[in-house]
Amino acid sequence: xxxxxxxxxxxxxxxxxxxxxxxxxxxxxxxxxxxxxxxxxxxxxxxxxxxxxxxxxxxxxxxxxxxxxxxxxxxxxxxxxxxxxxxxxxxxxxxxxxxxxxxxxxxxxxxxxxxxxxxxxxxxxxxxxxxxxxxxxxxxxxxxxxxxxxxxxxxxxxxxxxxxxxxxxxxxxxxxxxxxxxxxxxxxxxxxxxxxxxxxxxxxxxxxxxxxxxxxxxxxxxxxxxxxxxxxxxxxxxxxxxxxxxxxxxxxxxxxxxxxxxxxxxxxxxxxxxxxxxxxxxxxxxxxx
Numbered sequence: 618x619x620x621x622x623x624x625x626x627x628x629x630x631x632x633x634x635x636x637x638x639x640x641x642x643x644x645x646x647x648x649x650x651x652x653x654x655x656x657x658x659x660x661x662x663x664x665x666x667x668x669x670x671x672x673x674x675x676x677x678x679x680x681x682x683x684x685x686x687x688x689x690x691x692x693x694x695x696x697x698x699x700x701x702x703x704x705x706x707x708x709x710x711x712x713x714x715x716x717x718x719x720x721x722x723x724x725x726x727x728x729x730x731x732x733x734x735x736x737x738x739x740x741x742x743x744x745x746x747x748x749x750x751x752x753x754x755x756x757x758x759x760x761x762x763x764x765x766x767x768x769x770x771x772x773x774x775x776x777x778x779x780x781x782x783x784x785x786x787x788x789x790x791x792x793x794x795x796x797x798x799x800x801x802x803x804x805x806x807x808x809x810x811x812x813x814x815x816x817x818x819x820x821x822x823x824x825x826x827x828x829x830x831x832x833x834x835x836x837x838x839x840x841x842x843x844x845x846x847x848x849x850x851x852x853x854x855x856x857x858x859x860x861x862x863x864x865x866x867x868x869x870x871x872x873x874x875x876x877x878x879x880x881x882x883x884x885x886x887x888x889x890x891x892x893x894x895x896x897x898x899x900x901x902x903x904x905x906x
Contacts, residue, residue: 628670632677632785636758638669640781647671647783649692650726677730677785680704689787691730695719695742698729708789709902710745710797710816710895717741717801730784733769736776736839737810743770743840744816744832745799746787754786763788770839795820795828798898800891803878811835812879815891817899825854831863831896833888836871843867843892855900863896864889 626648629635639645645667671677677692680701687703698704699715718724718732718741732742733753743766751766755778766787769777778784801814813835820828829851831843846866853859873884 625667626670627667628673630673630675632674632756632783633758635669635671635674635783636756636781638667639783640758642667645669645780649728649731650694671783672728682707682791685791687789687791689729689789691733691784691786692728693730695724695727695729695732696721699724707791708745708749708797710748710799710818710899711742711789713799714741714745714801714814714816717799729787733766733787734776734778734784736770736772736774738773738837738839739810739812739814739835740840741799741801741811741814741834744814744834745797746789747832747840747842748797748816748818748830749789749792750830751790752788753784754788755782756785757782767842772838792818792820794903796899796902796904797830798895798902800895800898802887802891810878813873813884813887813891815888815895817892817895819855819896819899819903821855821900821903824856826851826859831867831892833867833871833892836873836884836888838872841871843870846870855896860893860896864893867892 627638648668648670649672672692678690680693680703681688682703687707695715695718698711705712729742732740746766752763753766753769754763771777795818797816797818799816801811803809803811815833818830819826829847831847832840834840846863850863868885868889871885871888873881875881
């Protein structure tokens with residue numbers, strides 16, 4: 618294991634302080650839980666020489682329910698999300714994903730913002746938030762803006778964040794009459810990146826699909842929303858044939874690669890399976906809604 622050398626760790630307790638450091642210093646990067654960043658630094662030469670510890674900035678942590686949305690601070694840990702009744706009831710796919718991320722130690726330290734900023738195509742938090750139409754709050758000293766999460770991912774390990782910007786929060790619209798679910802497959806049940814992951818959100822009208830959102834990860838350079846498929850099947854009755862058609866349609870939209878975790882062919886096939894499993898569970902969770 619490579620020793621970390623030549624690195625300066627800076628600490629601030631305020632958001633303004635963190636943004637001032639980002640706007641002032643070159644080769645600087647924020648760090649919170651460090652569960653993604655520290656292993657990366659050890660594996661390769663880091664381009665950053667300064668790191669800002671944002672873990673103790675109180676305004677970046679917490680889960681708050683507003684009239685029409687849920688706000689999640691960027692340093693909120695996976696364990697906090699997992700123990701939140703608000704998340705389990707209103708963003709169930711995210712609750713599912715958090716229960717499968719890493720070990721207890723990783724969940725206690727790792728943050729939702731870090732998982733998104735790492736911009737891995739296999740990030741387990743991405744598909745659940747995408748099917749809930751989440752937005753992210755990106756801030757610098759000069760501006761503050763909300764953007765759709767889908768636009769935040771630019772490529773493998775590449776986000777929309779500029780060098781002077783910080784992801785400070787996530788906004789999830791409250792969907793009163795729909796429900797969601799998340800499924801993944803990896804070499805083990807936890808402690809490993811997903812070979813493929815998938816989430817589904819569905820709102821039903823009797824036995825028909827009133828609203829549908831689908832997302833698959835680790836099958837393209839960024840996590841994908843299946844918007845073309847969603848539009849095609851709204852209004853359809855959900856049955857075995859429809860599930861098969863939805864799965865086939867989704868597998869036709871993905872663009873996976875071969876790597877050490879799985880082949881492109883396997884990823885394409887399993888994406889169909891996982892999206893069907895997620896949709897079945899989301900449908901069952903709607904109950905009488």
